[in-house]
Amino acid sequence: MTRRNWVEPVVGIAVSHQCLLVGVARSTIYAGHRTPVVPEDDLLICRLIDAEYTEHPFYGTRRMVVILRRLGHEVNRKRVQRLMRTMGLAGMAPGPHTSRPHPQHKIYPYLLRGLAITRPNQVWGTDVTYIRLARGFVYLVAIMDWYSRRVLSWRISNTMDADFCVDSLEEAIRTHGKPEIFNSDQGSQFTSDAFTGVLKREGIRISMDGRGRAYDNIFVERLWRSVKHEHVYLYGHATMGDLLAGLSEYFVLYNSERPHQALGNRTPDEVYRTAEGGGAMIIDRFGGHEAPLEGNGESETVRIGVPAPDFPTAPHASSHRGAGGDAVEKSASGGSFDQLKNQEEKASTGQRRSAVATGSDEKLKLMRELS
Secondary structure, three states: OOHHHHOOOOOOOOHHHHHHHHOOOHHHHHHHOOOOOOOHHHHHHHHHHHHHHHHOOOOOHHHHHHHHHHOOOOOOHHHHHHHHHHHOOOOOOOOOOOOOOOOOOOOOOOOOEOOEEOOOOOEEEEEEEEEEOOOOEEEEEEEEEOOOOEEEEEEEEOOOOOHHHHHHHHHHHHHHOOOOEEEEOOOHHHHOHHHHHHHHHOOOEEEEOOOOOHHHHHHHHHHHHHHHHHHHHHHOOOOHHHHHHHHHHHHHHHHHOOOEHHHOOEOHHHHHHHOOOOOEEEEOOOOOEEEEEEEOOEEEEEEEOOOOOOOOOOOOEEEEEOHHHOEEEEEOOOOOHHHHHHHHHHHOHHHHHHHHHHOOHHHHHHHHHHO
């Protein structure tokens, strides 16, 4: 309790005399009884900000300024910052440095470009994201099977050390066996000796995304969007305990109940168990010659060197382009990638004939490699 709280309008003792006795200025007491006057235009702006934030919680002050100006309100960013701070609102911006590399840790090459994922436990991927709580934020790591999109294990932590990532990796290996290739970004927790040591001990080939290339790990990145928009933003957990319980329920839903369009509306559990209907491929848009990737007694190939031509997307397949021109392709019908390749060849017949007509040796060479 402060001395200001000692002053009360008691009969017989003037407020001025009480202030003198406790050593408090009278203006301090009188100011506390005044009702703050909020300008009408500020109230209107607050209502508009609240409505927009409810629809788009990822909008920060810069975008709010643009939206308000479109509605005819000339406001600057400082005013929007003040009002959002008063309302306790903040945009869902990316967290602080979840992929910061360590200068002394070894960086491994990316092994997945041009590799068809045709079976469970062929490739696993992982990543770390952050989740905002009422006070502060926590980090979430998940390990996913690329073929089936099944979340094999996950952990949350309030620190960015490697321990919770290693715990998640060891749980996944203990429960589901081990993959042929394990892919991650270049974050220090994944390049640490503790994390890579587990992979080397199990004889797992290590693959790492290129710097600034989020599409190299597109399936885990897509998982974060689902987790946040389908659960985190809806429930707004205040504590780690609430978040842990909520994510436990969500990942059960994600794996065993939620239909996935990329899997032909099957569930990841079903695809992982039956080894049918899944698959993925990061197409190398710079494929010219084939380079073998040795490991685990097998040899995989990727095409590198020369840009590949664009062909129409086959039916039942969705594709979108990533950084550097890579296209990420997913089967929407549950068909194999051999079937998709045949469909692409049929769809591109017209372009092949056109290439023959022009007599372009380079294009003909590329066509033969893709066939």
